[in-house]
Amino acid sequence: MIEPLVDVSRDFPIFNRRINGYPLVYLDSAATSHKPEPVLAAMDQFYRHSNANVLRSVHTLAEEATTAYARARETVSTFIAATDPKEVIFTRGTTESLNLVARSFGDQFLRAGDEIVLSPMEHHSNLVPWQQVAKRTGAVLRYIDLADDGTISIDAVRRVISPKTRIAALSKISNVLGSVNPIVEVADLVHQVGGVMVVDGAQSVPHEPTDVMAMNADFLAFSGHKMCGPTGIGVLWGRAEWLAQMEPIAFGGEMISYVDREMATWAEVPEKFEGGTPNIAGAIGLAAAIDYLTAIGMDKICHHSQALGEHAFDALREISGVSVYGPRRPHAAAVAFTIDGIHPHDIAQVFDSKAIAIRAGHHCAQPLMQWLGVGSTARASFYFYNSSNDIDRLLDAILETKRFFQR
Amino acid sequence: MSLDDLYRETIMDHNQSPRNRRSLEHPTKTVGLLNPTCGDQLKLDLRVQDGMVVDVGFTGHGCSISMASASMLTEAIKGKSTDEALALARHFKAFLTGTPSPVNLGDLEALQGVSQFPSRVKCATLAHNALEKALSQD
């Protein structure tokens, strides 16, 4: 029996809901996680008690808001073991973070013929920005070959890395295959040829301890909403020496130093990249989420996520007519599967009638679907509020789905 | 809303034995459509002569709702004029938002339950959108 790591009904009001007469079984945390009371309370408290814009005024509320926003940046910085909070840029989420690197770093440093190394498992947000920068600069995309179980071997990486590699952009954990990619080793190879390592941490940062220096990364992108924070806040971490050289991409208030009629100069990092009023309450909510996760313990969360992922993988594989994707071990908290002859949308519909929330579709990874040779899959994904009972409900629902469609 | 209200017998039947599921040899109009939220694909082939849909076929992959709906639509429009076919598509879409149809929708009426599931309306109307697109080509 794998138990939740927290008192779920106390901390997560949403789990007290019933849907179609059943208690909610939420297996879609890879899409977004639920939000615990302390996160909701922190944001509520900010709006009710300290609401003001940051960096602009000297009144008490503005001081409080500015301090809280700065403290949120420090909390994030400590959580990912960055050397300086200035390396933490607040964005809307992983997508905006990756677009920022591609637009700013990519446009500035890529030349025609330079190579960008990607994998076919990438989420569209770690793929389309690179396609676009390749179009603008004449750079070329090189894809790492996946092994049969969807994993990446160092040999496969070696085959695509060349002296022309300027950027490798890779997810740490796949949102479909649940595979864990060898970032440290890839980063080593990329650094040997003078390139940079961009890590999509959307699925890893919520589930495991993160140390950007140990990871050997140059940039790391992640979203608050997948780690108990609110939507609309995310992070781009980058090495100070790169951020200092990069041009901003959004111009306006709060990102400038001096402006006259003809020209402007930029504020320092990170403000340079945060034009306009930022998502202050979002940053405060994210910091509260990080405090909440840290109190549980990221090591414990990592262990729990993997235990559920591997248990689900093994159990699904036993059911005839069910295909499960990705590696057996280690398998992270996202498990994609299909049932012969039943479309994933129809699976998700039957599941919903039992209040079991899963995702069905291409998971924003169409090239991966093409590689797997399927149009779409169902996906169950877990977080620390799930238990092995939830997996039992999932297995029952699969049998029920088969009965319903194969009658 | 129970599952049986959504997945009526007629739908299960069309899903299991789709009608007109084939490519036409000599279509006069062909349209491929993607349902971007799920990656489902549908190709609709039409043979239109003198303003009449003389033959129609579809291929692709999708959920039971989209495939059954395509099957039902092809059955309903074969032998009809293009104006009648377009009117049928229009009335069917309105039907899914709760407006009774002035024309007989045939088996398509079995899709009524879809109106209770907004995320599935896209599936049920994929073939109809393809038809409208095909008949607006010149």
Ligand SMILES: Cc1ncc(COP(=O)(O)O)c(C=O)c1O
């Ligand atoms: C691996 C991965 N990358 C990127 C994203 C995009 O994150 P967001 O939609 O929060 O920008 C997601 C989540 O959907 C993801 O799973």
